[in-house]
Amino acid sequence: LEKENLDTRTELDGGSQAFRLFSTQAKGDLLILYHLNPGLIDTIDAVARRIGRTAKEIDEDVRDLVTIGVLRTRKIGSHEVITFDKSKDDEAQESIVSHLKSIKTGRAG
Amino acid sequence: LRACFDLVLKNMLGQKVGDGIYDLLDREGIQRSEISAKFDEVVSVLNKAFGTSARVLVHKIAVGLYAEYSAWPKFTFYDSLTEQIVRLRDKVVSDRLTPRHTLTIDHQSGPKPVPESNAKTIPSHEISFTDIK
Secondary structure, three states: OHHHHHHHOOOOOHHHHHHHHOOOHHHHHHHHHHHHOOOOOEEHHHHHHHOOOOHHHHHHHHHHHHHHOOEEEEEEOOEEEEEEOHHHHHHHHHHHHHHHHHOOOOOOO | OHHHHHHHHHHHHOHHHHHHHHHHHHHOOOOHHHOOOOHHHHHHHHHHHHHHHHHHHHHHHHHHHHHHOOOOOOOOOOOOHHHHHHHHHHHHHHHOOOOOOOOOHHHHOOOOOOOHHHHHHOOHHHOOHHHOO
């Protein structure tokens, strides 16, 4: 699974990353949850409960955040757990900041 | 509104992106102190930067603002969010709602003066030295 996650991770530019990173409410809730609790290691069902949703509702969003690299999945015993990748999150933030800096403003020039 | 905006940016996107957004707003001629007054312009800058994802941010800000005033957010993700913020502002004025995290004028100006008639009924731990003559 770990290998699969690494293989499916894609390099996105800041703009695309920004658009995908919080494109849904569930992704926004997941980002808030993991920014406030970066050490959280839990199953998808438990994570979903923490943000007031069901596993089915957040499954696609979790997969997308895993693809971006901000979240990772690991197998602990018979359980698949979701963890936060702080370094990838920092990279994503840097990438978004670069995107923001590249935006031409109405006042420019 | 500014505090909610700041909190959502920090918690959802992190400090670096938050600072990047403030920098972008500054370049667009919107100072931090003007975020509440120019919120429509702030939303259009966010739309320009993040496209449709900006709606997730604005929705979180609106929900946070309603929570701050202990008001129930009776709107969905797809309603006009800036309209909901204006509606809350009207409700705050008409119902005299106060935010949860702001000190009242009583707290800011020290202990309340004790009226002569109520002095005996007030527990001793609430009476400060300034009340004893």
